[in-house]
Amino acid sequence: MADLGTSGQPQRPGSAFRVALMLPGSVVTLGLILFALGLLAILAFRFNDGSLFGAGFTLGNFRILASEPLYGLVILRSLTIAGLVTAATVVTAYPVAYYLSFHARSRALILFLVTLPFWTSYLLRVFAWKIVLAYNGVLNSGLIAAGIWSEPSTALLNTPAAVVLTLAHAYAPFAILPILVSLDAIPRSLAEAAADLGATPFTVFRRVILPNSMPGVLAGAVVVFVPTVGDYVTPALVGGPSSTMIGSLIQAQFGKAQDWPFGAALALVVMLVILAVILLVRRADHRFGSRL
């Protein structure tokens, strides 16, 4: 983008190509994302007079958000659920990426299998989990057949745990791919050198491989964490009343409750909270991270 404005520089060959490459991204960023964000920010400071875009200017929406503990509670619940999903996803994705990077012979096949669930709709995958977790579902029937339970449990479906499980499964590839890329980028000679100096395989992993792959782990964690905080389809389908997340509340303001300004304020606050969490994580990584 910077090149567009600097007229003093001589035209380099291929600059038309560069402009063409930049164009779609700029249009999307300016036209769709920034415009929508601006609209959201304006909407958040208006009050609900029954029309979609509200009227006037007020801080009332934020005052309600601050004064009612419910919203903080639901945001905290969403962060907790998303945090658990992120932890579960990264912890299970890492071994897969590690195996792919260091040991796999049929890499293309495994990568293909990893992305295979994406060939079906997300809704179908959620319903598949419903079948597994339901009262007369696969898991309950299996456990009864194995003699572990005598009667089916209602504690599997419509719980926050079901939400975590479903989301963790859905987002697994998003964590595997960035971790794999960062593992691939580590020069193999580093591990050999460490081994030559007498490090055990575990020490090599802890002191060389893991620190060097942290950027991938963090990238994967962010990619999983951010969309799951705002998810509302999954809690609606497999979570009960005790797993209502902030996405459902925002959606309700734009739907049934018909208070777009309040929904916008809620969305804005959630974005700021997510931003704060990410900044904190980056800060912690810089200070305590094991990278050299």
Added chain:
Amino acid sequence: MSQKTPRTILSSLLAAALACATALSPVAASAGDKLTYFTWSGYELPEFDATYLKAHADGVDTSTFGDDDDAFTKVKAGFRPDLAHPCYDKVARWSREGLIEPIETSRIKNWDKIFPVFRDLPDLQAGPGKVWMVPWDWGNTSILYRTDLVKDPEASWNLLWDKAYSGRLATIDAVHDTPVVAALLTGVSPFDMTPAQIDIVAAKLREQRPLLSSYTTDMTSVEQALASGQLVAAMTWNASAVALKKQNVPVAFMKPKEGMLTWACGFVLLKGSPHADLAYDFINSRLEASSGQKLIEDYGYGASTTSAFDAVPKATLESLQLPADPNVALKTTIFTGPMKQADDLAKMFEKVKAGG
């Protein structure tokens, strides 16, 4: 090798996507001349439109919703179908917002066959010979429970507040259902309440939340959960009772002493619809006896026309617990009319559902 495979897959995927897009584009192009109908899920079935489809072979574009409050917001935000299917309690709101235009009763062939009790509903009137909504269906909301798992319960909505069945109850996620029942149980008028009374209703709803497995409008899931025994009782509409009885699940549709809820819904014509003529054809087709008969026999809902009831055998009506005259039903039930504080109730209900 390892690089080639994903690339080949990608290129074949792209080719497939392109082929799909090309194949679909004529369909998309012709959609402009079709009637768009926005309705409750389950009401879009072509079986209800036999006559219309005979005359207009290219069919109807349908879009469905699970709750007419959501539908209202979607239309307000710019979705423009030709016909929509809200319920009576929302009609005043649709007309007040200028979303719909009056329908001329002279162009509705079977207008006189509609039960007067529905024809004369106050919020329908849009001047001489004009109405805001043409009623098509009515039915009841009550508790559907497993007779083998809940032994002889007291006929009361309180079953959905019974701690003995904690975690095995479900209720409908709509302002015109669950909060109305909470109001009835606390002795508050559901259709006009003071802020203090809203708090009383909220307290009643808060009491129920920990006992519920879910708030939902997905009746298929509720029916499956009742059939499997995961749920022992749930708030449903007639259709679920009919569906489960057909599957020989031991269920009963309760007649609570506080009264079932009765609702009536129908067709509204969206303002400026370019397909008004098609819309009239569609409404006329739905008001034919055969269409209403299907609605009664398949779903157990009442049709709005006397002719549809005449077409259904007496024995069938009895097994469906459907009186041939809606006035009989309305003597013992609560008719869901417009709720003055609908917006405040909606906000309160959302908060309670989230745990506040």
